[in-house]
Amino acid sequence: MKVLNKDEFMNSENLMVRRLRDSIFIYPTDTIYGIGCDATNEELVNTIRIAKNRFDMPFSVIAPSKEWIEKNCAIDETAKSWIEKLPGPYTLILRLKNKDAVAENVNFGSDSLGVRIPNNWFSEVVTKMDVPIITTSANVAGHDFMTSLDDLDPVFREYVDYVIEQGELKGRPSTLIFLNKSKVEVKKR
Incomplete structure (x- = not known):
């Protein structure tokens, strides 16, 4: 497991973007x-499930762009208004119109997918990767979430190739916005 701060990552960004495509990473x-x-990548997604001990719940993704969301998810006027709020601390639960957009074990073949674009420099890295990436809290299921490198669960050292470290983060998990139902539901976590 290699730990890189933002400056180290950005100094070799093109190389790192290529490496992340075949890696498991904390960001x-x-x-x-x-x-x-x-x-x-079904194999890598499965490895994250093993590391987190989370086998029964779907994962969300960080989309490489708003255009990716519009291409792969069913979008109505309400969804459009939420997409316009991105980047931000929201995970939009949308109906998936392209089931091949993610590996089946991301959402277990469901017709819905959680998508987000965080307001963080790392979202630009995802855009350069040009693929959606899994976004789930960097913790074993049921344990406290990670807000700094000090919180890294030792079990992840066995599974993670890279940690992109930015110091302490002060947030809470993103707010879930369910847009796949007849009425919009908002769930803070």
């Missing part, structure tokens, strides 16, 4: 640290 968001990988 900063506008809320807390996430653990992720290329969301189209």
Whole structure:
């Protein structure tokens, strides 16, 4: 497991973008640290499930762009208004119109997908990767979420290739906005 701060990462950004496509990594968001990988890579997604001990709940993704969301998810006027608020601390739960947009084990073949674009420099890295990445809290299921490198659960050292460290984050997990139902539901976590 290699730890890089933002400056170290940016000094070799092109190389790191290529490496992250085949890696499991911990990264900063506008809320807390996430653990992720290329969301189209079923094997890597499964490894994150093992590391987190989370086998029964779908994962959300950070989309590489708003255009990716519009291409792969069913968007109505209400969803458009929420997409316009991105980047931000929201996870939008949308109907998925392209089931091949993510590996099946991301959402267990469901017709819905959680998507977000955090208000953080790392979202630009995801844009350069040009694939959605898994976004789930960097903690074992049921444990406290990670807000600094000091909080890194030792079990992750076995599974994680890179940690992109940005110091202490002061957020809470993103707010869930359910847009896949007849009425919008908002759930703060």
